[in-house]
Amino acid sequence: MVIPGAALSLVRRPDTAFVIHGRSEECLPLLDQHPALKAVTTFVHSDVAIRMDDKPSQALRQGRYKSSMWRALDSVKKGEADAAVSAGNTGALMAMSKFCLRTMAQVDRPAIAAIWPTMKGESIVLDVGATIGADARHLVDLAIMGSAMAQIVFDIDRPSVGLLNVGVEEIKGVEEVKSAGRILKETNFPHLTYAGFVEGDDIGKGTVDVIVTEGFAGNIALKTAEGTAKQIASYLRSAMSRTLMAKIGYLFAKGAFDALRAKMDPRRANGGVFLGLDGIVIKSHGGTDAMGFAAAIDLGYDMVKHDLLSKIRDSLEVNFPNAAAEAVASPETSE
Template sequence: MTSSSRIAVDAMGGDEGLAVMLAGVARARRQYNDAKFLLVGDEEAIRGGLKNHPGLSAASEVVHAAEVVRSDEKPSQALRRARTTSMGIAVDLVKRGEAAAAVSSGNTGALMAMAKLSLRTMPGIDRPALAALLPSLGETDLVMLDLGANAECDTRNLVQFAVMGAAYARTALELESPRVALLNIGTEEQKGIESIRDAAAQLRAATHLPLTFNGYIEGDRLSRGEVDVVVCDGFSGNIALKTAEGTARFVADLLKRAFRSSVRSKVGFLISRPATELLRDQLDPNNHNGAVFLGLNGLVVKSHGGANELGVATAIGVAAKMVRDDLTRRISDNLRNFEAEAA
């Protein structure tokens, strides 16, 4: 088992417990049969759980961790225990080169703090960004960043996010020249605060980057399939993400209520069931799980805390694709080309 193919999994992180984490890893193993895993956590508990997944045991090693980061723990507190927690050890395995990526469903703030301190940012990157794939009416999903790692961002941050987001889209979505837009309060060139307008000017001038800059996009157009990458500060991005997730749940609950309102509605549900199941799959966050900390000297993926088996497998799949396509190198090369062009 070589470090270039191994993914370190925080087996103790997440709301659903060890059983769901192991089931998700086993599912990912069936989908990505060349992947290998370092399962980090309580060794006795993990080995007991592996008895239910004999196919996973041969592709895994267990790394013992005595402690777990709590979901309500402050990042500063978690940092002090990084060397003994399953989350901290998983990230450290990436730093030491023993794993190509780390995946955790644990505390987001703690994971970000540990990843930044342990892996540091790449040369030329001021701040890492949290990026995720969101459902879209286009032919592929949508990459959006930053989703909460940086509440305030300047022009340089936004430009770097655009470069990183485009590199991620080429890897995750297999796009040659992703369409990139800045989230703004309007599409007119003079709209928005100064940092957004300046970032737009720099991206328009960067003609040799493997991306297509499409200017601005408003929040109501995010899922229309008009662009492939949406860039914003973490404050706006997190609000947009939570609003989209809440709207999806609202629509799903409305449909349930409508279909249960009468006998005729229940009959209508049976007739339209294939369409409603397709809608449910599109709105299910487990099908789009796996946010990535871009801009670090190593790959770290954050899974939803409440992810089920499918969601865990999806997040691991994101990590596997990034490892396969050497995302860190792609980002570094793109940023170097941008800076050379801007000089």
């Protein structure tokens, strides 16, 4: 789906050029089928391909310098490409991205941001699984990086940001979230509006533009929502095929069902954005098709065009004054 996806994205964004890394025996015949793409593509043959089930350490050992994944990232590092897009192994891609591109000077740990369809439109949720555990400072970094991305994706000046929390007061263990909340409240960050704590059901409601959470909970939330959507789609299919009346109803309402399916189509908002790296990396869903992969490329294109990295760097430098750093360093006070 990579080559047909690139061809599709090129139609929509005709000023794109591609560097495609892969096995020539598989890729070149496909490229021949897409002459317009071929005309703007530099193809680089790689013998080594990272497998979907390789562990990150294994991928690094076997694939550093010579795999197509590494070389795609290296293209970004060398300035031959502005963004890398991959539908490969997420853990390996993140490990190689950290190794090849390095994190930004101000950021300790990178994050993966997902675009999440909501009742109001879309929101950005991060981190959905790059790093597990987060102190207050990392959560504030996430808020800043997610807001920079939201400015681009939603074309708004001051995205609203919520911290994901549980609806139980005075409970141990969420000190990091509370502390991050205090920093976001006390520091008047110019490029975001802090909206307080949100709960899991606020994600789907679209209560805020950016939902910030630690990577374990974020990944669980993302996968749980995907599972719930599949579950309800399956209920709906079985309900609509159970009786003759339901089948007739389905035929009449087919246009509406098609619209619903399009709305819920995970390919529309495909692409996790790696944030906090010295380069733009987009992770496409592994099981997607050309349309989904094209959406991931489009996303990368938009991040480049609107200069995501400068936005993040500027926000991190300008927005994190000493007051905030002190608030992080100061002992936690319970509310």
